[in-house]
Amino acid sequence: MNIAIIGTGYVGLVSGACLSKLGHNILCLDINKKVIQKLKKGRAPFYEPGLSELLASSTQQDKIHFTTSYKLATKSDAIFICVDTPQDKNGNPDLSSLNEVLASILRNAKKDLTIILKSTVPVGTNEYVNNYFKLKSDLSFAVISNPEFLREGSAIKDFMNPDRIILGLEGPRSKRVMQEIYATFIDQKYKIFYMKPESAELTKYAANSFLATKISFINKISHLSDAVGADIEEVKRGIGSDLRIGSSFLDAGLGYGGSCFPKDIKALIEMEKKFNIKHSIVSTVEKVNDNQLEYFIAKIHHFFKGQDTTKCALLIWGLAFKPNTDDVRDSLAIKLIKNIAPQFQHLYAYDALASKNASLALAEIDNITFIKKKYKNIARTHALIICTESQEFTRPNLCEVNKLKHQAIFDGRNILTKQKKKLKTQGISYFGIGQS
Numbered sequence: 001m002n003i004a005i006i007g008t009g010y011v012g013l014v015s016g017a018c019l020s021k022l023g024h025n026i027l028c029l030d031i032n033k034k035v036i037q038k039l040k041k042g043r044a045p046f047y048e049p050g051l052s053e054l055l056a057s058s059t060q061q062d063k064i065h066f067t068t069s070y071k072l073a074t075k076s077d078a079i080f081i082c083v084d085t086p087q088d089k090n091g092n093p094d095l096s097s098l099n100e101v102l103a104s105i106l107r108n109a110k111k112d113l114t115i116i117l118k119s120t121v122p123v124g125t126n127e128y129v130n131n132y133f134k135l136k137s138d139l140s141f142a143v144i145s146n147p148e149f150l151r152e153g154s155a156i157k158d159f160m161n162p163d164r165i166i167l168g169l170e171g172p173r174s175k176r177v178m179q180e181i182y183a184t185f186i187d188q189k190y191k192i193f194y195m196k197p198e199s200a201e202l203t204k205y206a207a208n209s210f211l212a213t214k215i216s217f218i219n220k221i222s223h224l225s226d227a228v229g230a231d232i233e234e235v236k237r238g239i240g241s242d243l244r245i246g247s248s249f250l251d252a253g254l255g256y257g258g259s260c261f262p263k264d265i266k267a268l269i270e271m272e273k274k275f276n277i278k279h280s281i282v283s284t285v286e287k288v289n290d291n292q293l294e295y296f297i298a299k300i301h302h303f304f305k306g307q308d309t310t311k312c313a314l315l316i317w318g319l320a321f322k323p324n325t326d327d328v329r330d331s332l333a334i335k336l337i338k339n340i341a342p343q344f345q346h347l348y349a350y351d352a353l354a355s356k357n358a359s360l361a362l363a364e365i366d367n368i369t370f371i372k373k374k375y376k377n378i379a380r381t382h383a384l385i386i387c388t389e390s391q392e393f394t395r396p397n398l399c400e401v402n403k404l405k406h407q408a409i410f411d412g413r414n415i416l417t418k419q420k421k422k423l424k425t426q427g428i429s430y431f432g433i434g435q436s
């Protein structure tokens with residue numbers, strides 16, 4: 001099928017690349033000319049494992065093209081809308097990009113079209129888009145909600161092996177189009193759920209909020225774990241092995257960050273307020289998450305108590321909001337650095353992928369150096385702080401770590417818990433979360 005993808009961010013570009021792999025002819029549109037030029041030269045505008053390779057092979061097979069032209073895009077049979085819906089000042093999703101897309105489609109469309117909403121949008125947006133075209137056009141538009149469940153860092157794998165595909169649609173025409181788009185997944189017997197558009201839209205918010213709830217839950221239990229002398233990793237194993245609970249998204253740490261959870265939780269809270277839903281669980285989830293970084297930073301301050309920290313340096317590993325990405329949006333590492341930099345003499349920061357974006361996000365911090373090798377200047381620093389669970393941090397070279405002036409590790413993702421004893425025998429103090 002000829003499919004246009006509007007928006008070449010993480011969701012749009014990954015979806016376009018994967019749909020081209022499924023055999024469709026893809027036209028990716030973005031109004032950002034620079035991004036489109038870059039893509040035409042074969043360069044992805046951000047890092048996502050496997051994406052550059054997939055784009056290269058689809059370009060070679062003539063299955064994917066890039067444009068800024070709505071005239072071309074509206075010649076397709078179906079259009080996926082994948083533009084961002086950032087948080088506005090009231091905590092609601094800002095739909096101005098979506099509205100611009102709708103107006104551009106309306107101006108250029110010359111035939112009936114299927115519009116698929118992949119952007120995360122408030123419940124009721126499908127109906128709004130439907131009415132928009134009904135009122136303003138004589139053409140027939142089928143509007144479908146198809147939320148995405150891609151995780152940055154494993155987005156291609158998630159797209160090609162979905163736990164489920166959610167389709168909010170009405171009528172046989174919409175169903176037929178989506179069955180053609182996802183024919184490969186239907187053949188491979190992946191789960192596809194057809195539902196009301198409102199249910200599809202709410203499923204997206206409910207899924208992200210539930211995952212965030214698991215994270216805040218385990219983080220709160222980690223405080224209790226610290227207080228009573230338990231080990232949160234043992235507790236996690238204990239509860240996670242219950243199939244009704246499951247162990248995923250039960251990793252205690254600095255809390256959740258990124259461009260999705262914080263924004264979607266805020267949006268759900270606003271939806272609850274709008275409909276006067278009392279006793280919000282997610283608003284507590286948000287508060288717990290906001291507090292988790294302070295909880296961790298308090299551990300660092302406690303360790304340095306009585307010392308003149310303006311003469312001490314720190315080494316920070318992991319700057320993105322999670323491993324395998326260069327995305328620093330709402331990254332806990334960035335927040336941590338902004339918080340502690342004024343109290344310390346100097347910070348050395350390392351991330352194999354995200355240093356460039358981090359240096360832009362931290363432009364106002366003048367006592368930080370971004371290092372290209374993770375042990376560089378370690379002997380000049382007093383303690384190591386780990387902010388992401390990147391694979392390369394899981395087996396540190398203890399000879400190098402021993403060079404830290406205070407031989408102390410603050411593990412914000414509990415990735416070194418299994419090596420606690422070894423660290424102790426080497427004289428290294430270890431501070432995780434929920435492992436007093």
Ligand code: UGA
Nearest residue numbers: 148149150151152249250251253255256257258260321322
């Ligand atoms: C999340 C969802 O997992 C995707 O299903 C969804 O499609 C996406 O948002 C979206 O709405 O676009 P993502 O934000 O890429 O994906 O990353 P996650 O792997 O979910 O991690 C989010 C945050 O939670 C990270 O900061 C991570 O470090 C943190 N986290 C995750 C924990 O603190 N503990 C855990 O056990 C798991």
